[in-house]
Amino acid sequence: MASVMIPLLLSVMVSGLLGHPPPWKEQQINMLMPGVKPTVPDTYLCKSVKMEDDHTYITGFIPNADANIAHHVLLYGCEEPGAEPGRIWNCGEMASSSAGPHAGPCRTGLNILYAWAMEAPRLSLPPDVSFNVGQATSTKYLVVQVHYKNVSKFLPPENGEDHSGLTLVTTQVPSQKQAGVYIMSTGGSLPSHTVEYFEVACEMTEDVEIFPFAFRTHAHSLGRVISGYRIRDGVWTEIGRKDPRLPEMFYNATNQGISVRRGDILAARCTMHDTTDHTVSIGATQKDEMCNFYIMYYVNKPPTLQVDSCFSPGPPYWYWKDYPDQEKLNLDAAPDTASVIPGTNSPLKRNVSQAYAFESSEEVEGVPGRFNDVLADDIIDQAIEELDPQSLLYLVQELAEEEEWQQQQQQQQEAQRQEMLLRERQRQMALGQIPALYGGRP
Structure with missing residues (x-):
């Protein structure tokens, strides 16, 4: 028992002396916008944070956003972010001069860790489950993305600023899952x-x-x-x-x-x-x-x-x-x-x-394929028998042209797809x- 307690006590003492919390104590990482002022609706803004430790384990997500302003908030893990920490950049399609430089959330190694919208509450992961991030993992940076739906708050006369984003609950204790x-x-x-x-x-x-x-x-x-x-x-x-x-x-x-x-x-x-x-x-x-x-x-x-x-x-x-x-x-x-x-x-x-003009696979009343209780084939056979040879030849030519047209349509549809x-x-x-x-x- 003593052999177990001594390293534990030393860890607590060293953590206290250095001013760091013990490794099992929960910590928080704020991923918040630093008072941004987007002026164009549907602007996407991103902010990155470098994970300094080899391993950090995310166990929960606390949203800080108003659904009337932020359409959604996404948290990405990146091997390399779209811009270095300290910069705010436009990371969506709606580029605007007020949003700064434009790039995707990640330059390499993109994966989504969390998403928020419509006043969703905080999320705590199940016991012994966490997202493993840090310099010894493929997720060396975290990027928070905010999609601004309504920017009226940031325009005159309010001229407000925004701090939307997420607070991450983390620990240094590895989880099994x-x-x-x-x-x-x-x-x-x-x-x-x-x-x-x-x-x-x-x-x-x-x-x-x-x-x-x-x-x-x-x-x-x-x-x-x-x-x-x-x-x-x-x-x-x-x-x-x-x-x-x-x-x-x-x-x-x-x-x-x-x-x-x-x-x-x-x-x-x-x-x-x-x-x-x-x-x-x-x-x-x-x-x-x-x-x-x-x-x-x-x-x-x-x-x-x-x-x-x-x-x-x-x-x-x-x-x-x-x-x-x-x-x-x-x-x-x-x-x-x-x-x-x-x-x-x-x-x-x-x-x-x-x-859709080119997509109609379902049978509809009033067109070939559905004639109430009468079989369509019987009606077609009877009509063909009543045709004279010249009309029958014309019909065959028409059917051949129709088949060729259908093949062309199918090829065009596949190309469009x-x-x-x-x-x-x-x-x-x-x-x-x-x-x-x-x-x-x-």
Whole structure:
């Protein structure tokens, strides 16, 4: 017993003499804006802090923000930040002269550690779970990003300043379980007065087993319900489902204790309802939309995931039905509750089958494929029998031209889909929403 107590007492004495708290005592790191004055709505500002110690363990997050001013606050871990500590820089697409230099949140090694929006409360991680950061890790810098939605407070006559950001609760005591965040997101667009599904799915390819313990959903004003799942052996298990209009905190996972390992599929759906008179697309401003499903997880032993994001181009270019391995996805087993707002009973049904000029796979009454109780083939066969040879030849030529036109349309649609995917990935990387080294299959 004495051999254990002596080093412990020496540690306490040395810490006291040097003016440092003992290693097990919680400490706080303030990641707050230093009185900034953004003047353009939808400005993104970033601030970085270098982690001086080899290892620091983050166990909690205390937000300091007003949802009327800050649309969201993100905490990034970086190997190298977009700008050195001491500088405030514009880290979004809405560059403005008042925001200073422009760059992404991270120059290298970007990963998301935490996200806040809509008056979410503080978050404390489960016992013995922490984010491991510091000079001996890949996260050598922390960067806080604030998205300013409303800047009226900073304009005349108020001429105010802002100190939004986060306070991190940390310790020097290692935890047995290391935390990480995996984010699923989409591009895409939403026609006016429609309900649409924004869907994404990726297979886990790393030999790492993760345990999701919390989830967070994020959309703007048109999001109604966002749901996320693990698919293993064709069975869909819910990780989380929430109305994104509620406080955007990390909620406990629906099924605690489940794991995700190599070969499993992670899938998410954002159900959107556009009540406006115009098309709304995924984008960076409050007038655009976003579809994000965050999974906070832990591993029993390092490392955490190297590929920490999954992205799809979204509607009308990509849905779950476009996933390359449909047998493994087992779409027929997708839960009916994927588009049910918690607390209600009926799913919000997609109603945009005719909204996109080039995307209409559903059968509609009054067109070939649905003639009440009469088979369409019988009607077509009877019409062909009544044609004279010249009209039949003309019909064959018309059908051949139609088939050629359809092939051209399909090629154009695929080219549009690929171009949309590329542009969306470039935009997401510019915003720092996905790493430059994108992983996972769209």
